[in-house]
Amino acid sequence: AQSVTQPDIHITVSEGASLELRCNYSYGATPYLFWYVQSPGQGLQLLLKYFSGDTLVQGIKGFEAEFKRSQSSFNLRKPSVHWSDAAEYFCAVGARGNTPLVFGKGTRLSVIA
């Protein structure tokens, strides 16, 4: 079975600073990997996804993530954070076949001036 670990519960960054949110997964075969963002009181919105091919994937809102099989990681990055990026971020792993997504516990991002 798949599992996801997001080691950081809460991260605070200054506006304009770079950001990296960590995600480690456990799955025996090639995973499908996702990052979602949730603003307060809202549902989850997909930021980006990895299925195969290029291990560096670009998403919406200037986010990118890199799949590293050797490290079982799929870290999310953004070069310059904006105040509107303050939200909760979830990493998720899926697999081929009839397998629902498994989510990490999330990382809450705060942005300070």
Add this chain to the structure above:
Amino acid sequence: DAGITQSPRHKVTETGTPVTLRCHQTENHRYMYWYRQDPGHGLRLIHYSYGVKDTDKGEVSDGYSVSRSKTEDFLLTLESATSSQTSVYFCAISQGQLEGTEAFFGQGTRLTVV
């Protein structure tokens, strides 16, 4: 935005009463899911459906049942609500994992059991 509507959006109910949450989609997606979101736990799968009348249990299915009589509707029932079921419930849909497609989420239902 994917056409997913959850109803009600907010509900307060008493312990021991049955509660039904509804998820309605207009995307004709095959798969539908119910997750609950709790602080410190992220999203946990309750039940999911891979077709009309085809459902399966998730990680935290105890105390919940589901039904799917039409492609577009997926109902979640708390047979006898308990305070531990106070949570935010999210419905999600996807075309199917074989295609590796993502799940799209509804806006959530905040349920409080008093």
